[in-house]
Amino acid sequence: MTATHASREASTTPQPTVVRPYGDMTGDGMVQLSFTLPVKHDKRAEGAALQLAGKMGLSPALLVHAKAMGPSHTFFIVYGSVNHLVDLAAVEVVERDFPLLPAKDVNASIKKTLRRPLVVVGACIGTDAHTVGIDAILNIKGFAGEKGLEYYSEITVVNLGAQVLVPDLVEAAREHGADAVLVSQVVTQRDAHIHNTTQMSAAFREAYPAGEVPLLIVGGPRFEEGSAAKLGVDRIFGKGTTPGEVASYLVHALCTPTPPERKSA
Ligand code: B12
Structure with a gap:
């Protein structure tokens, strides 16, 4: 056949x-x-x-x-x-609720709505040293044939690397005026990914006035889909995520005329 x-x-x-x-x-x-x-x-x-x-x-x-x-x-x-x-x-899935955009449309949307580069600060927090995942999203070389966020002319990337302490992440986010904070958690032993993420989102809510918390995104292969609200973050990205999906989500969340309601603010 x-x-x-x-x-x-x-x-x-x-x-x-x-x-x-x-x-x-x-x-x-x-x-x-x-x-x-x-x-x-x-x-x-x-x-x-x-x-x-x-x-x-x-x-x-x-x-x-x-x-x-x-x-x-x-x-x-x-x-x-x-x-x-x-x-x-009876199977429940979290469907992507935003369109996938080519890089040129991502750049154009940021330029038109923010009129300045969109700033993302990324890190692996806690004791987690697995940087391959966050680097796949952020580094120019990218992942699965797609260039990382560093490739986008309208996105400024600050990659803090591995084992970053939450207070240092909050400080870096403030210093760079982060629009979005991208955190990677790969190790799940003793639910470290849950504890670290919850601690991180709480620290941002404490450090920023309500409504001004940067968009909080976490990623890693073993997060439960649909648990973003419980962890106090805006979005979770799992296994196989590509940089284009993340860039498209950033535009959806931060560059639409009336951005969708945010959970972390
Ligand atoms: C490479 C690797 C290492 C390297 C890491 C090198 C580095 N610089 O990253 C080294 C050798 C250092 C290492 C060390 C350890 N590792 Co290790 N490691 C791996 C391995 C083999 C691959 C991980 C990887 O690179 N995947 C490829 C990337 C591209 O995939 P990813 O991380 O899932 O990322 C994708 C998505 O999840 C998502 N994503 C991830 N983060 C983010 C963030 C954002 C913001 C977004 C949007 C998306 C996103 O996008 C990415 C692209 O699609 C895995 C096993 C496996 N096959 O997965 C074990 C594994 C993760 N390691 C494990 C363990 C236990 C360890 C050690 C504790 C071992 C030890 N006893 O010393 C240490 C811990 C070190 C530490 N302090 O963290 C366990 C974790 C088990 C668990 N349940 O937590 C695994 C699963 C192996 C196993 N089966 O036991 N490891």
Whole structure:
């Protein structure tokens, strides 16, 4: 079948609303799961892994891989069938609610509405040293074939780098007159990304008069979509975000005649 035929067929075939995972055959429910148990690798450890898989609803479950991780831990991969059904109608997603703009339109909008460059201050806060994500958005070399915000003639980027303390971020935002503050949080151990983000948004609300808080944006691969209001920020960007999406959002939030209501102010 040619690609054209395949896509035409896909668009006319009604999509099921209830689905099961797919392994070898449609609807066989097969899933693969990996985890580590704090036990040394032996037969008992393998039995423990299968017991866990069974309790998680995998039946039958096969142990396909077990490897000692040091003297007292074992890593497992199990493969098995689950009975659970997925109701596609009940899935909630956060849809992009702003148009994607080419760089020249982003620059033109900023020029027309602000009549000066839009200033963004970015950082990884807390102990987080994972700068690749924020650099992908800010640095000129960009990400996924798109240039970063430094490429935009009407955006001034101040990238503070890794492990920035919240008070220093607030101070830098003030010093540079930030319109938007872009924070990256990749490490999620002990919910560090939640605590750091909440602390950061609270510090900005305390340091700025109401209504004057810069646009607060956080990004990282493991934020829960739709939790921006709970964290006190205006927007969350997740896995696979491109600089163009962020630039378009900045225009949407800061350069429309009546910007949408802000959560952080
Ligand atoms: C590279 C890397 C490192 C490098 C980081 C180098 C650097 N300068 O960044 C080094 C070796 C230093 C490192 C160290 C550690 N790492 Co590390 N690291 C990784 C790795 C392999 C890749 C991360 C990465 O670069 N991704 C690529 C970028 C492009 O993706 P991204 O970060 O998701 O960013 C995108 C989006 O999320 C979004 N985005 C991200 N930030 C922002 C911000 C804004 C404003 C916006 C709009 C968008 C946005 O846009 C980006 C582009 O799409 C991951 C595993 C993995 N495969 O993800 C582990 C990983 C993140 N590391 C991990 C850990 C545990 C550590 C260490 C604690 C290890 C240790 N015991 O020492 C230390 C911590 C150091 C510290 N203080 O932070 C864990 C985190 C686990 C967790 N649940 O928190 C991971 C997941 C590995 C794992 N599976 O265990 N790490």
